[in-house]
Amino acid sequence: MQETPTAPRPTTLPPSNRPAADPHLPRLALIGNPNSGKTSLFNQLTGLNQKVGNFPGVTVDRKTGVAQLGGQRRAEIIDLPGTYSLYPKSLDEQVIADLLYNPGAADYPDFVVVTVDASNLRRSLLLFSQLADLGLPAILALNMTDLAAERGIQIDLAALERELGVPVVPMNARKGVGVAALRIVMAERLAAPPALRFWEPEGDLLPLVRQIRYYFNLHNDYLALHYAHQFRGLRFLSDDDRAYLLELTEKYKFDSTARQAEETIGRYARINELLLEVVTVTRTEQREPASNKIDKVLTHRVFGYLIFLGILFLLFQAIFAWAQYPMDLIDQGVANFNELLQNNFSGPLVRLLTEGVIAGLGGVLIFIPQIALLFAFLAVLEETGYMARVTFLMDKLMRPFGLSGKSVVPLISGLACAVPAIMGARTIESWKDRMLTIFVTPLMSCSARIPVYTVLVALVVPDESWLGIFNMRGLVLMGLYLLGLVSALVSAFALKKILKARERSYFIMEFPVYRWPRWKNVGLTIMEKVKAFIFQAGKVIVAISVLLWVLASYGPGNRQAQAEAQMQQQADAQRWPAAELERRVASARLETSYAGTFGHVIEPVIRPLGFDWKVGIALLTSFAAREVFVGTMSTIYSVGQDADLGTVQQKLANEKDLNGQPFFTPVRALSLLVFYVFAMQCMSTLAVTYRETKSWRWPLGQLVYMTGLAYAASLLVWQVWG
């Protein structure tokens, strides 16, 4: 077939009957099979003019953008989730039904652009024919024409346009070929719905369909049939409407599954007939596609796993090592800015701004390099088609735990940071698998736990080797990571038994052919994820940071002032240097603050775990983020801000209990370590879980479950060995 993007003949287009100066932007929906190049086309059409929101009531992202069309016209474009048919099999696809079945809705599209894979025309036309039969004005974007040509598939464009009754624009969306022609066709705005029908309900279906059609005042039979199939899932129907439809379908003994199968087979029969006129295949030689050859290596029983491990290793390098530089820069930048403010201004408001708001903001910004790098990696793996192979390799290993192959990437990303990992769980279509994955991902030991692990392990584990080979500290550290992994898998296994699936879980998917990634798509993915994180999770993080700052800075009554005066007296008596005084005062103020009071209040609760009120404060402040632990411990044991880890360790080692013995015994440290392995002490994770699940049930469940687990495990450690 021809590669050049020919502008379609204007004669095939019905004239636009809308006034040119239409006040509302025409709204069009982009719809197509998964891997049909829909996202590439959306990015080509809208560029940076994209907005990511949510479809009402569901977690599915609703991507919209404004596209510049030909002739100075503009249009709003909605990018719908990829689907094979109009009968939804997942919550993602349900969005499509909600949008397209309610002509009265505010954002009902004026027309749809259907992306179709030219190398797989028959299957792609199934969805198109359903849309056409709904009476939606449509344009066919015939994508991947290069791939079709490569496989010797020739498509007679004129015949296809005639047989389908809508304009057909050949294109290669990844390279941007044909997009200009599509803009021109879209600007023409088809006013009349397509005249051709591909399949219509008939025979014994008609009485049911007609009753629904007149009851709801619908414009076509096929739409009425969809009401009969899907009334349970359509959000815009009232309870009365549903009751009516339930009664009606029962009266006519309507068998939804059988009718759908019948319809699909009927459509394929019509499409096969139509394609005879349109497609000719000339196979020069039966050579094996390159993708199959690559698959032989990448899904090989040995090399497949080795290559996957290699890619994981690279991912960790990126997230742990490479991200460190920009993270340090951000950390330093925020600190410098704070210092600048503190040096030039003073007062409680400035302290609120610097120690509360900006410190909290810094806590948000610091994650950006890791999120950007992780999603750059994931986007490249997704774009090239490798991700589908990873799920293929890992599915069987994950299933005993109630997870699927698609859970692997979020779980591994969770070792870096649970926040982007939970966002990455979006690729999992099955609701149950996705919720399980989101729920257990924070149990993987993330990078924020590393400072806690290193300080405590170095404190109590001797730097010796075991059997002359293994470093003891390394072994304990590895043990903590394994503990996290095992608890994640076991928790998933337990939750699997509790959770009732609302939909059937399918694994079946199409293997995309291998391709080079489009860097524009990768870049847009990174932008979108970082923006979502900053604006949605960021709000919550800043709010809680401010709250924690207030709790740690102010205390009940005038106890703080008294403690400070007392320190002052001691300082005068014992001639402390100014720096020493400052540290003691900070420590005393913290002890008498609300946070310190809280530490004392919860002491009875955490005493069975072997902790005192000082650890209690660290636990509380760790809720903002675990890495705060080290800073809090150093404040509370009155070590100056700029102390390096060595001195924190010394202070911890010097801490004595009532009998004058060292406070941090190995068992006490182990109890604390185990607590940090399990406990949910990360409000960023809770915020992102809320954002991703759109329900407080899940983050609250994580908080209660993980903290309960942490408590039980620490209790076990301290009571048995302590």
Place this chain on the structure above:
Amino acid sequence: MAFLRRSPRTVAPTPISSRRTANDLRVGETATVCCLKDPEMALKLLEMGCIPGTQVRLAGRAPLGDPLMLVLGDEEYTLSLRVSEATTIQLKA
């Protein structure tokens, strides 16, 4: 654990009376789809282009025997599906 079991194709020969399914194919073998057993799974398979009369070729299995890769028709696109899903695809003798 489940993944330590041997892959299903080596476990037991299928009874002669029951039809062969896509899961019984040898790697590289081609056959024609006869019918789809599980009605709900059938809908999904139909939508993805696995229609009675289509040719299927078992292109390979994951290292642990499950899932498997099925190449459809002469249009050469690959589906990945679990053994439990493949056993619902019955083949013409």
